[in-house]
Amino acid sequence: xxxxxxxxxxxxQQQQNALAGNPLGxxxxxxxxxxxxxxxxxxxxxxxxGHAYQKAINPQTGVIDTPTLMREIQANxxxxxxxxxxxxxxxxxxxxxxxxATSAFTLAQNxxxxxxxxxxxxxxxxxxxxxxxxxxxVMIGRNTNVPTSTLxxxxxxxxxxxxxxxxxxxxxxxxxxxxxxxAARVAGPPAQSGAPTTVPAGAAIxxxxxxxxxxxxxxxxSGSITTEPAPGFxxxxxxxxxxxxxxxxxxxxxxDTSPQRKGMLGNLEExxxxxxxxxxxxxxxxxxxWVNRNVPLPKDWQFDPKSIASQEQFTKQxxxxxQAQFQSIGGTGTDAKFNSAYETSPNDTLSQLGNQGxxxxxxxxxxxxxxxxxxxxxxxxxxxxxxxxEFSQDFNTxxxxxxxxxxxxxxxxxxxxxxxxxxxxxxxxVQDLVSAHKQGWVNYGGMAK
Amino acid sequence: MANALATDTMPPxxxxxxxxxxxxxxxxxxxxxxxxxxxxxQPPPAPTHQxxxxxxxxFDAVRSTWEKIAKNPEFGKSDLxxxxxxxxxxxxxxxxxxxxxxxTMLSVVPSNPFQQKKWVAEQIMHNQTAETMVLDHxxxxxxGTPDQDGQQASTMDTHHDDLAGLMGHYKNG
Numbered sequence: 001x002x003x004x005x006x007x008x009x010x011x012x013q014q015q016q017n018a019l020a021g022n023p024l025g026x027x028x029x030x031x032x033x034x035x036x037x038x039x040x041x042x043x044x045x046x047x048x049x050g051h052a053y054q055k056a057i058n059p060q061t062g063v064i065d066t067p068t069l070m071r072e073i074q075a076n077x078x079x080x081x082x083x084x085x086x087x088x089x090x091x092x093x094x095x096x097x098x099x100x101a102t103s104a105f106t107l108a109q110n111x112x113x114x115x116x117x118x119x120x121x122x123x124x125x126x127x128x129x130x131x132x133x134x135x136x137x138v139m140i141g142r143n144t145n146v147p148t149s150t151l152x153x154x155x156x157x158x159x160x161x162x163x164x165x166x167x168x169x170x171x172x173x174x175x176x177x178x179x180x181x182x183a184a185r186v187a188g189p190p191a192q193s194g195a196p197t198t199v200p201a202g203a204a205i206x207x208x209x210x211x212x213x214x215x216x217x218x219x220x221x222s223g224s225i226t227t228e229p230a231p232g233f234x235x236x237x238x239x240x241x242x243x244x245x246x247x248x249x250x251x252x253x254x255x256d257t258s259p260q261r262k263g264m265l266g267n268l269e270e271x272x273x274x275x276x277x278x279x280x281x282x283x284x285x286x287x288x289x290w291v292n293r294n295v296p297l298p299k300d301w302q303f304d305p306k307s308i309a310s311q312e313q314f315t316k317q318x319x320x321x322x323q324a325q326f327q328s329i330g331g332t333g334t335d336a337k338f339n340s341a342y343e344t345s346p347n348d349t350l351s352q353l354g355n356q357g358x359x360x361x362x363x364x365x366x367x368x369x370x371x372x373x374x375x376x377x378x379x380x381x382x383x384x385x386x387x388x389x390e391f392s393q394d395f396n397t398x399x400x401x402x403x404x405x406x407x408x409x410x411x412x413x414x415x416x417x418x419x420x421x422x423x424x425x426x427x428x429x430v431q432d433l434v435s436a437h438k439q440g441w442v443n444y445g446g447m448a449k
Numbered sequence: 450m451a452n453a454l455a456t457d458t459m460p461p462x463x464x465x466x467x468x469x470x471x472x473x474x475x476x477x478x479x480x481x482x483x484x485x486x487x488x489x490x491q492p493p494p495a496p497t498h499q500x501x502x503x504x505x506x507x508f509d510a511v512r513s514t515w516e517k518i519a520k521n522p523e524f525g526k527s528d529l530x531x532x533x534x535x536x537x538x539x540x541x542x543x544x545x546x547x548x549x550x551x552x553t554m555l556s557v558v559p560s561n562p563f564q565q566k567k568w569v570a571e572q573i574m575h576n577q578t579a580e581t582m583v584l585d586h587x588x589x590x591x592x593g594t595p596d597q598d599g600q601q602a603s604t605m606d607t608h609h610d611d612l613a614g615l616m617g618h619y620k621n622g
Contacts, residue, residue, distance in 0.1 A: 134505040135602065138498055141588035143595060148581045148588070155509050 120173030254328035255373035364405030495590030503611035525566035
């Protein structure tokens with residue numbers, strides 16, 4: 001049955017809340033809203049990171065600059081949602097790039113090592129030629145990925161000269177050994193004394209024992225050095241050192257007793273001034289007087305006036321003393337310079353000097369002994385005690401016994417003494433005189449009467 | 450016209466092989482044609498160690514000759530044919546090239562200084578390209594082979610034979 005009320009417009013029905021009937025729908029909607037927000041955030045973040053990547057790519061090289069990328073991600077808030085993942089990815093990619101670069105470097109390094117080893121080993125060939133270079137280049141080509149142009153450049157860069165080729169091989173050898181290897185010390189050539197030495201390995205590779213220049217004398221092969229003394233060198237050096245030491249000792253002993261001998265010679269000279277020599281002269285008076293003034297006689301004193309009874313015996317004694325003096329100085333008594341001051345035949349020359357002349361000669365020799373000993377002490381300080389032979393040779397080239405005798409010649413007789421020399425001898429004497437004066441061996445100031 | 454020092458004696462460019470580590474020890478870097486398929490031209494066999502060494506020796510000596518001429522202060526300004534003849538004569542004397550090859554080369558040297566300069570520059574460039582190609586070809590075919598066991602080394606006595614063998618590869622290719 002119809003209801004009257006149906007004739008009236010129905011009041012608007014209160015719309016039911018859709019969610020009221022289904023509370024779970026609220027949750028669904030919230031979830032969808034969240035998803036939407038999540039999508040939006042992710043979208044924005046990806047967009048921002050994409051922009052960051054775009055800005056980080058070098059337009060010239062196409063390479064991504066990771067620090068720039070990280071800065072862009074940090075600066076854009078939209079990128080924050082995926083900043084962690086993006087950073088991790090960037091760092092991972094950077095790590096991979098580093099790893100790749102490291103691998104490439106290691107590969108190149110190994111190839112270069114092979115190249116240096118191969119070229120360096122050529123230095124050991126006794127007769128290195130350009131043919132060896134060609135063979136090495138072909139072999140390196142077969143065994144490495146070193147670019148062909150690099151290999152052919154080696155051929156082009158090495159001059160067509162055996163020495164330059166060996167220098168190139170040595171240089172490669174040094175590079176193969178490396179900085180620490182070339183700095184390491186290895187056995188070097190013996191010192192002049194025969195003592196073992198060490199040199200940097202790099203210097204040894206290039207055949208430079210002292211690390212600065214080439215070794216003395218042509219090496220058997222460039223790059224080689226001698227580390228042992230020659231056979232017999234050590235023995236010979238020992239014998240020479242012993243001989244030199246003995247000579248130095250003789251000089252020192254002669255020098256030590258020289259003032260005493262010189263004093264006695266002064267006494268003898270004075271005694272002779274009161275003695276008239278000549279045939280039949282009684283030399284025993286001189287001898288007796290001299291012995292009385294000079295007792296006891298020093299050890300090894302070569303002059304013995306006690307036995308003098310004649311001019312001949314005096315001359316003979318003087319001869320023996322002169323010989324001993326010359327040996328102390330380093331002469332044999334037969335050297336030209338010594339002979340020029342004194343002839344070994346007493347009857348011919350020494351007797352002609354006259355007794356005063358003989359005494360001057362003996363006194364001059366004593367001065368020479370002292371001068372040489374002084375010079376030796378200076379030399380020894382700079383060159384070592386085992387170099388007496390070298391010193392003596394050097395000294396004797398500039399030594400003239402007459403220079404020392406000259407001091408005891410009276411000034412009035414000096415001119416005549418020099419004028420008796422032949423011109424060549426005179427020039428040499430004057431030269432030696434000046435040299436001795438410069439060396440401080442002699443001082444003629446007020447020395448002769 | 451052919452040039453005895455470069456064009457003629459210079460092997461034509463071999464087909465450039467792929468990366469070096471291919472066909473190690475084999476004579477050719479390329480796969481063989483299969484039955485039933487259209488026969489493709491055979492690539493030239495790769496040069497042996499001796500042939501490659503001979504080639505390097507040749508290219509090095511020729512390069513040195515041309516570079517010496519190129520360093521002449523009159524290069525490009527005056528006719529340097531005399532210097533070129535001297536250089537070719539030295540190469541013959543050093544047994545790098547045969548006399549007939551030198552004559553062939555000298556017959557095509559321009560007299561005009563500018564053309565001469567251009568011609569020499571081309572010889573240097575061709576020489577360098579050929580050198581690289583031969584070495585590339587050898588290394589790609591024999592990659593990883595440390596030594597050529599059982600084979601004699603190339604020497605000046607075998608130089609012409611080694612080069613002829615190398616040229617034979619490329620002419621037949």
